[in-house]
Structures are given as structure tokens and as C-alpha cells.
Amino acid sequence: MKVSVIGGTRGLGYWIARFLKDEGFSVIITGRDREAGLAAAERIGADYCPDNTRAASASDVVIVSVPIDVTPNVLREVAPNVREGCLLMDVTSVKEEPARIMAELIPDGAYFIPAHPMFGPRVTSLEGQVVVLTPTEDNPWLEPLKEFLEERKARVIVTDPEKHDLMMAVVQVLTHFAYISIAATLESAGVDIRESRKFASPIYNLMIDTIARIVAQNPYLAYSIQTHNRHARRMRDLFLETAGELRDLLDSGAMDEFVRRMSLAAKNIDDIESSLGRSDKAIEALNHELSLLKDSVGGEVGLKHIYSGKVHVGILESVTPDYAILRSGKRTLKFKISNIRVLSGDELLRWKADNLDSAVYDISAVFPDGVRPEVIEELLGRLDGVVEARVTDRYRGPQIPDGFISLTVRIRVFERESYERVKKVIEGMGASIR
Amino acid sequence: MKVSVIGGTRGLGYWIARFLKDEGFSVIITGRDREAGLAAAERIGADYCPDNTRAASASDVVIVSVPIDVTPNVLREVAPNVREGCLLMDVTSVKEEPARIMAELIPDGAYFIPAHPMFGPRVTSLEGQVVVLTPTEDNPWLEPLKEFLEERKARVIVTDPEKHDLMMAVVQVLTHFAYISIAATLESAGVDIRESRKFASPIYNLMIDTIARIVAQNPYLAYSIQTHNRHARRMRDLFLETAGELRDLLDSGAMDEFVRRMSLAAKNIDDIESSLGRSDKAIEALNHELSLLKDSVGGEVGLKHIYSGKVHVGILESVTPDYAILRSGKRTLKFKISNIRVLSGDELLRWKADNLDSAVYDISAVFPDGVRPEVIEELLGRLDGVVEARVTDRYRGPQIPDGFISLTVRIRVFERESYERVKKVIEGMGASIR
Structure with missing residues (x-):
């Protein structure tokens, strides 16, 4: 199936194009900036087309993802070129006007579904994201589209354009x-917000944080959201x-x-x-992170930066309400606590297994015959710092007394200390x- | 030291009286409702006095904790009766007017500290709570009071009454x-808020939740807060x-x-x-709880009700975005996920140790001589469902072959299954x- 994303060279359009390409579709992106368009297309393995109408008429599904104030014009340009049996969608945050234009200009036998994915290009998957669909006519594309989204764990809401815009006047505008x-x-x-936070209860801090967001x-x-919804004023x-x-009253x-x-x-x-x-x-939850850290001073912790995703592992030297100081090798690193998440013990071990050099040791030991x-393997594998423990050999022979057996255990650890501990x-x- | 809490029969005043009583002070509470006052006094082991002025003149520290609109009159009644060297405080959420009245009416040689504890009677300790003190004169009580609060981990801010009221005009009023x-x-x-949440992003839900709060x-x-602060209007x-x-502009x-x-x-x-x-x-954090639960369906979980503090342990039968269904013995219980916290593995085990009947078993086994x-104890103590494992006896004797030793391990478990597993x-x- 061929999908064209009008305005697919950046922002949400680019996100959609990359997502669909990863899902195995053949994708065409359009965009006014030819250089940027070619570069974006190359990055994700899509085709670039400088002409919206040509892209539309070559596709089974046409998705318009352009800024809200140019959406009506782009829909007027593209809608008449959608082929029979094919589907046109837009993804702007108002739905009444786009729905009206599409209904007016879509050719007989072609279909349209105005849509509003309620997330931005920062999300990493569809899981848990809300997608609102506002079809206004019977539409053979609706069920397959809904299924496609729900299989990828999106929460799909089907409603009409007016209801959608009314709700958005509350959820976003107000x-x-x-x-x-x-x-x-x-x-x-x-x-002075910083000064005011000193006087403040946790709920005030949470309010300021959501306002900041x-x-x-x-x-x-923000201006578009306030001005394009008919109910906003x-x-x-x-x-x-x-x-x-x-x-x-007051x-x-x-x-x-x-x-x-x-x-x-x-x-x-x-x-x-x-x-x-x-x-x-x-x-x-906001206090939790801090108390986790307070309990870990002097011990080894893994801190994951919530934006870059980078993990830093080291000895936690000290903690203030805002900062954590980590010693990693010879370096001392300072982290803003609001920007990090403390890894759990399991996460830390998994991270080490993936990122640190581990060493393998074989230990042979003589156990009573009944050993299992x-x-x-289970007992040794549970010890701190042991990534894996596996019995690789059993041996009975002249050097092993009757009633005993020798087992060779292969262990994988990060530090020689752990090997000594296993012994x-x-x-x-x-x-x-x- | 004797402390009287004017208005100590309910709300924050009651909280303060109980707190000080627990800290070992001799406490008098006053309040207009004699019945309620006597009952409250008996509950916390304080004395009840129906007369504010008498209570004040019998105390080393007098704390006025009455509604904001009657605070000025109560201060006028009480302040002249504070004894030489003693301390008067109030705990309302505005500070300019109380400070002025106290300064005017406090006898020579007595002291006053207008205060604003920025928490309600729902908190369980002073830890992490903000207390604002707004002394306007040199005061020998200030340092000891500050130390007392800080030792109990309160965050103490010392400022002047006007600065306080200006900040509250932002933090609370606006x-x-x-x-x-x-x-x-x-x-x-x-x-329809419930309907609107369906359309909404997590941040909208968080906004609605803080607004609801x-x-x-x-x-x-709320009316008092809006009308008693000089800067509110x-x-x-x-x-x-x-x-x-x-x-x-829009x-x-x-x-x-x-x-x-x-x-x-x-x-x-x-x-x-x-x-x-x-x-x-x-x-x-809000999503985290839900995904924790989703990963635990079919397994044993402990759910702690965030208000009552009660813990329910059982097999998690199913989870929806709003509810968790727990089978506990023969009963099926339904919990609102927003009202519960999922216990960690350690917390669950600790809860069981404190609340469930556990059984003790002694297991004697013959190990090679070098056993430690x-x-x-460590290896067995780490097994699931084992609360404790302790070696209570070592034995070498005629029934034990040379080179071996018999250890008796006493284990404490909740279920016979765990005992079988340890064996x-x-x-x-x-x-x-x-």
C-alpha cells in the first residue's frame, strides 16, 4: 500500500512518515523545502515528491499534516486528486472546517476521515496515545484503520467533528x-518563582510545573489552538x-x-x-525519587537522564533537594534530580550486562553426589553482581571420592570481587x- | 513546659495539641464546645479549659489556632494575659494583621511569634512540611523554636509578615x-468531565486532578484565604x-x-x-502503577489503600484502566486504582511477616564439613516466601559420617509450599x- 504524507518532512508529519515506513508501507513525503525533503526522505527510506497533487494521485492513502492555518488550502489542492476507492485524512487539532472542505471536494467513490492524533512527535510509540477519528459518512476504511491503530495499542475515539471541536475547546483551549x-x-x-517555591506546598510546586509545561x-x-477552534472565543x-x-462575590x-x-x-x-x-x-512520586537517593548515598546507583536516555553508573556521593553528586571512576558528576530517574536493581544489572565488560570464570568444585x-545455578545466579551462572560440566573420576561429583560452574561477572564472592x-x- | 492551644479541640489546633502532647509537653486545650473539648482532651491526655484567658495566663506558650475571621478578636482577648517571659503564637494563613495586634497588646517582657504552618491536619508528621515564622522583634524564643521544628525535619522559613502575605497572595490566592x-x-x-477525560492527554488529566484538589x-x-490577605484583591x-x-490579543x-x-x-x-x-x-508515576498491575495479573499482589492505609493481599484477577480486581481467599474485591498503591516485593513480605500467621520448621541436614x-542462612533467606532462616544447631556424632556435619536450620514461612521448596x-x- 502506498501512503503519501503531505508535509511529511518535519514535525508530526515526519513522525507519521517514519512510523508508516517502519510498519512496512511504501511512503511518499512532500514539503516545500526540496533540500530538507530529500534529506528527510533519505533518512527514513521514503520517496520525496515536490508536488502535493502528484503525490496524492499516486497514493492509496493521503495524509495531510501541515500547520493548521494552511490546512484548508492544502486540503482544497489535494482532495480533488484522491483516486477512487482511496482515503484522504488530515491530522490537525480542529475538525469541523477540514471535514467540511473534504466532504465538499472529495471525488465520488473516494473517502475521507478527519483525524486528530492527540500527541506530538516526541512520543516513541502509539501505545496508550489517543487518536480521535471523525468520519462523517459511511466509510469502508474506518474499521481497518481503527484496527490498525488499536493493534498498536492506541486508544481510538470515533466521534463527529463538532463534538470533537467542542471537547477540544475545553481540553485544550480553556x-x-x-x-x-x-x-x-x-x-x-x-x-520570583524560585523564591515562591520555598514557601510552597508540594501541590503548589506541581501546579507551577504543569503551568510551566x-x-x-x-x-x-498555542496561538493556533486558541484561534482556529470555532468554540474557543x-x-x-x-x-x-x-x-x-x-x-x-469576593x-x-x-x-x-x-x-x-x-x-x-x-x-x-x-x-x-x-x-x-x-x-x-x-x-x-516526586518525593519518592529523592528519598530513594537519600537511602543510597555511599552505594552504587544508576541514574538515567529522562531526556537523553543516557545512563550514568557510579557511587552516589551526596544528595541535596535539587542535585545528586555521582562519582564515576575519577570523574565527579552533578545531576539535577528532576532530570533523572533512579534505576531499579534489576534495571541496573541489565544495563551493566549490556554495557560493561564482563568476565567469565569457570569454577570446579566437588559436591556430595545428590547435588542438583x-x-x-539458581542460588549463584541470585548473588549480587552475577549476570549468569551455568553448570557446564559434571565429572566423576579417579580424583573424585565415591559419593561425590565435580561440577564446573561458568559464571559471568563485572568485577573480580564477585568471582571471589561466588567461590x-x-x-x-x-x-x-x- | 506548659502549652495551651486556644481552639485545640478540632482541626489544626487539635493536631498541634496532640503533636505537642506526644512530644511530652503538658497541654491545655480550649474551645467553645465544652462536650467536644472534654472529649478531645481525654483522647489525647490533655486538660480542657473553657476559658481562653485563664488558659493563657497559666501557660508558658500560648498558641492561637482558631478560624481566620475570629483570630483578631481572640488575639485581643488572649494577648494581654500572656505572662512575662512567655510566648504567644498564632497559626493563621495571613500574618500582617495578627502581627500588628500582638505587637500592640502583648505585655512588656512577654514575646510573640506569628506563624503559618503550611500544612493541614491530614499530615502525619512534620517531616518535610514548611513552617513560616514572622517575628517582628528580637525574641529569645525564636532560636529554640526553630531548632525544635528543624529537629523534627520541618523546613522553617523566617521572614517578615508583609513578605509572607505577599508570597501567599501568589502561592494561595492567585x-x-x-x-x-x-x-x-x-x-x-x-x-462532562468524565467524557472530556476520554479525549485527553495525561497532562490534561493531571490538570483536572490538581484543579479538583x-x-x-x-x-x-477558600473564601477566607481570598478575603483576609491585604494583597489578594x-x-x-x-x-x-x-x-x-x-x-x-487573541x-x-x-x-x-x-x-x-x-x-x-x-x-x-x-x-x-x-x-x-x-x-x-x-x-x-500515574501510568507506572497501572503498568505494574498489568504485569502482575495472575500473581500475588499487595494493594495499600492510600487513605485508610489498609493493605489487601491476594491474587490479581484482572485490571482495567480504572480498577483492579483482587481475589482474596473466597472474596473478590474491586479497587479503584487511583486509591491504591502497589506494594513492592519487600513491602509485601514485611507486611506478611507482621500480619500473617507464619509457621516455623526445623530442618536438619548433613553437609560436608566445610559448610558455613x-x-x-543467606542463601535460604533469599528464597521467595522465606521470612527468616537461621542455623540453630550443629551436630557431630556417631550417626554423622566423618568429614560431615549436621546443621539444624530453623525457617519461618507463610505456606507449607515454601517449606517444601527449602527442603x-x-x-x-x-x-x-x-
Whole structure:
């Protein structure tokens, strides 16, 4: 099957193109910048085509992934060129207008599904990601598309374009607008955020962190989200009106009415108890990492940088609320705790097995006859620092007394110390090393 | 030392009274409801006194913990009765007005420290909690008080009342006002929150959860916070003004100016990268619990209810995004995942050791002479389901061949199966069970 991704040279379009290529499709990408397009195509093994209409008419599936403000024009250009039986999709965050244009211009016998993948190009797989599909007509592509996505563990929601845009007016427009307003107020008031955190409860820190997350987005994307949704203006107006009413209640000392409004708002939240539970857990998770580290000072830890994915292993020298100091060989490294995750014991061992040089030792020892190799393998394999323990030979012969057997155990360890330790344990079981 | 807690019969006052009693102080509590006061006093082993002034004049330290709107009057009643050399404190969330009243009415030679413990009566210890102290005069009580709190791992901030109230206008007033406004808007717009979560990214869910947390507070307390801080009105006005400006920029299509404002707001956040890191981790933690559970279906798990603290142990039958189904004996239990934490393997074992009946078995086995009891204890103690393994006897005698020794190992396990397994492992080492 041939898929063309219009605007597939960067951002989400590039992500989609690479994903589909990895899934085994034949992929064409288009994009205005010829150099960048050729380079992107080469990187992922796709074809580059400078002409949107040509790409569209050569494909079974055409996916338009261009900025929201040019999407209508690109759809007008591409839709009439979709072949009979083939499928046109877009992936912008509003759905009413694209759906209308596609419905108007798609040729008879061709199909379209407006879509909104609710994730950005930073994700590494479809697992757990939400994809909203808003078909407006009977469509033989819908079921296969849904199955394809669900097999890859995406959560697929099928709804209509208007419902989608209404929901987005809440999920994206209202919350983002309010959060950007808080951040802008903090800036106007000249608030020193770092100073304010000292006074603050964990929930305040979590609030600031989520506000930071929204305000750190690409501001042009934020602007698009606020301006392309037909319901956005109404939602912002309602927010300002509501906040204004609450302010007036507070300013005029209308306690009972304020309390009534707040209680109504609380009652409207679907499940306060679960929300408290989840936010407690989120807060606890932030403290958890720090207490894990505090318990590990002086010991060996593995720290994984949450963005680069790079793992650093060493002796944890000290911990402050913000930083961890690691000694790795002769170097001393300083890590911001917010940017790292502490590896579990198993993860650390697995990382070492994949990344460090390990040494193999053979140990031969004389055990009583009834010894069971699989038990020896299990007991030794559980010891710290032992990657693997395997019995490679059993021997009975003139040098071995009656009622005994010699086993050769092959172990893989990172440090000679662990080898010495294994020998001590074997002797501790009562066996004699040869 | 004698401490009286004015308003110590419930809420934070009760928490403080109980805490100080546990710390070994002699505690008097006061409160208008005599019945409730006597009952509370009896529960914690304190004395009840119906008269604030009498309690104050009988104490070395007087702590006023009453609702914010009656705090000024109670301070006026109590302050003149504090004895020479003694200390008066209040614990409300604004500090300018209480500080002024105390300064005016405290007798010569007595002292006062306005304070704001930034936690509620739900916390279980002072560890990690912020306590703000705002002394306005030289005060011999300050250092001992600070030390007392810091020894109990509280984070103490010493500042002046105005700085405190300015910070709270941000940390509590602005954020709470904005969040309550979002929640009230969702209610006005008739948004079905549960439905909206289906469309949503993890960050939206986290936003709703933190909003729920704020809006689920006691609305009278929320009203107090909004109305007793001198800077609150200015902060709400600034918020509405700023949000109004941003709305106008969006409505009029002033993209560049919107982008400029948003970028300034982002730049004002102290450390965006850390904020992203922490919120990523918070989100990951919420997913982590679910994936832990998914990996444990069919196996034994321990689920701890995050509010009641009760632990349920059983076989995990199935998991949905919201619920975990546990079979415990003959009962099938359904848990909301947001309300539980999955115990780690160690925690589960520790819980079993404390709560389940365990059985003790003695196993005697003949090992080669070189056997080391501490190695046997370690190897057996690491086996699943074994709480403890200890060598209680060594024996050489007529029944034991030369070159061998009999060890008796006492093990403690929850299930007979584990005992059978330990015997197999001992035999697997080559020893003969007697």
C-alpha cells in the first residue's frame, strides 16, 4: 500500500512518515523545502515528491499534516486528486472546517476521515496515545484503520467533528488559556518563582510545573489552538465572565454565594476522590525519587537522564533537594534530580550486562553426589553482581571420592570481587573447590 | 513546659495539641464546645479549659489556632494575659494583621511569634512540611523554636509578615482563584468531565486532578484565604486584567503580541526544564502503577489503600484502566486504582511477616564439613516466601559420617509450599536431610 504524507518532512508529519515506513508501507513525503525533503526522505527510506497533487494521485492513502492555518488550502489542492476507492485524512487539532472542505471536494467513490492524533512527535510509540477519528459518512476504511491503530495499542475515539471541536475547546483551549493567563500574571506581578517555591506546598510546586509545561509550548501552536477552534472565543469569554463573577462575590463579601458556586464546581468534577488519589500519588512520586537517593548515598546507583536516555553508573556521593553528586571512576558528576530517574536493581544489572565488560570464570568444585545443578545455578545466579551462572560440566573420576561429583560452574561477572564472592559461597555450601 | 492551644479541640489546633502532647509537653486545650473539648482532651491526655484567658495566663506558650475571621478578636482577648517571659503564637494563613495586634497588646517582657504552618491536619508528621515564622522583634524564643521544628525535619522559613502575605497572595490566592474559576467555568459550560477525560492527554488529566484538589477544599477556608490577605484583591484584579488582555490579543488576531507575552511568561518561570522533568515524572508515576498491575495479573499482589492505609493481599484477577480486581481467599474485591498503591516485593513480605500467621520448621541436614552456617542462612533467606532462616544447631556424632556435619536450620514461612521448596534447595546443594 502506498501512503503519501503531505508535509511529511518535519514535525508530526515526519513522525507519521517514519512510523508508516517502519510498519512496512511504501511512503511518499512532500514539503516545500526540496533540500530538507530529500534529506528527510533519505533518512527514513521514503520517496520525496515536490508536488502535493502528484503525490496524492499516486497514493492509496493521503495524509495531510501541515500547520493548521494552511490546512484548508492544502486540503482544497489535494482532495480533488484522491483516486477512487482511496482515503484522504488530515491530522490537525480542529475538525469541523477540514471535514467540511473534504466532504465538499472529495471525488465520488473516494473517502475521507478527519483525524486528530492527540500527541506530538516526541512520543516513541502509539501505545496508550489517543487518536480521535471523525468520519462523517459511511466509510469502508474506518474499521481497518481503527484496527490498525488499536493493534498498536492506541486508544481510538470515533466521534463527529463538532463534538470533537467542542471537547477540544475545553481540553485544550480553556485550560491552556487559563494557565497561560496565570503565568502571564506571575510575570506582570514580578513574582520570583524560585523564591515562591520555598514557601510552597508540594501541590503548589506541581501546579507551577504543569503551568510551566503549558507555557513552554511553541507559542505559535498555542496561538493556533486558541484561534482556529470555532468554540474557543465563547469558552474564553465564559471563563473571563465566570472569574469576574467570582471576583465580584469576593470583593463584595458575598460569602454564601461564593461558597455555593465553589461547591457546585466541585460537584461537577467527575470523581474528586480519584483526583485526590492521583494527585497525591503524583506528589509522592516526586518525593519518592529523592528519598530513594537519600537511602543510597555511599552505594552504587544508576541514574538515567529522562531526556537523553543516557545512563550514568557510579557511587552516589551526596544528595541535596535539587542535585545528586555521582562519582564515576575519577570523574565527579552533578545531576539535577528532576532530570533523572533512579534505576531499579534489576534495571541496573541489565544495563551493566549490556554495557560493561564482563568476565567469565569457570569454577570446579566437588559436591556430595545428590547435588542438583539447577539449584546451584539458581542460588549463584541470585548473588549480587552475577549476570549468569551455568553448570557446564559434571565429572566423576579417579580424583573424585565415591559419593561425590565435580561440577564446573561458568559464571559471568563485572568485577573480580564477585568471582571471589561466588567461590566463598560455593565453599560455604560445603563444596571443595578444586 | 506548659502549652495551651486556644481552639485545640478540632482541626489544626487539635493536631498541634496532640503533636505537642506526644512530644511530652503538658497541654491545655480550649474551645467553645465544652462536650467536644472534654472529649478531645481525654483522647489525647490533655486538660480542657473553657476559658481562653485563664488558659493563657497559666501557660508558658500560648498558641492561637482558631478560624481566620475570629483570630483578631481572640488575639485581643488572649494577648494581654500572656505572662512575662512567655510566648504567644498564632497559626493563621495571613500574618500582617495578627502581627500588628500582638505587637500592640502583648505585655512588656512577654514575646510573640506569628506563624503559618503550611500544612493541614491530614499530615502525619512534620517531616518535610514548611513552617513560616514572622517575628517582628528580637525574641529569645525564636532560636529554640526553630531548632525544635528543624529537629523534627520541618523546613522553617523566617521572614517578615508583609513578605509572607505577599508570597501567599501568589502561592494561595492567585492560584486558587484561577483554579476555582476554571472549575466554575467547566460547571457553567455543562462540561462532562468524565467524557472530556476520554479525549485527553495525561497532562490534561493531571490538570483536572490538581484543579479538583483545590476545589475540593473547604469552601469557607477558600473564601477566607481570598478575603483576609491585604494583597489578594490586587492579585485577582491583575489576573483578570491580564487574562482580558490576552483574550483581546487573541480575538483581534494580534499573533505577534500574544507570542511575545507568552514567551515572557515562560521566561519568568524559574527553570522550565526541571518543571518539564518533574511533570513528566508525575505523569509517568500515574501510568507506572497501572503498568505494574498489568504485569502482575495472575500473581500475588499487595494493594495499600492510600487513605485508610489498609493493605489487601491476594491474587490479581484482572485490571482495567480504572480498577483492579483482587481475589482474596473466597472474596473478590474491586479497587479503584487511583486509591491504591502497589506494594513492592519487600513491602509485601514485611507486611506478611507482621500480619500473617507464619509457621516455623526445623530442618536438619548433613553437609560436608566445610559448610558455613552464615552462607546457608543467606542463601535460604533469599528464597521467595522465606521470612527468616537461621542455623540453630550443629551436630557431630556417631550417626554423622566423618568429614560431615549436621546443621539444624530453623525457617519461618507463610505456606507449607515454601517449606517444601527449602527442603528441595537444601538437597540440591548436595546435603542429606535427616
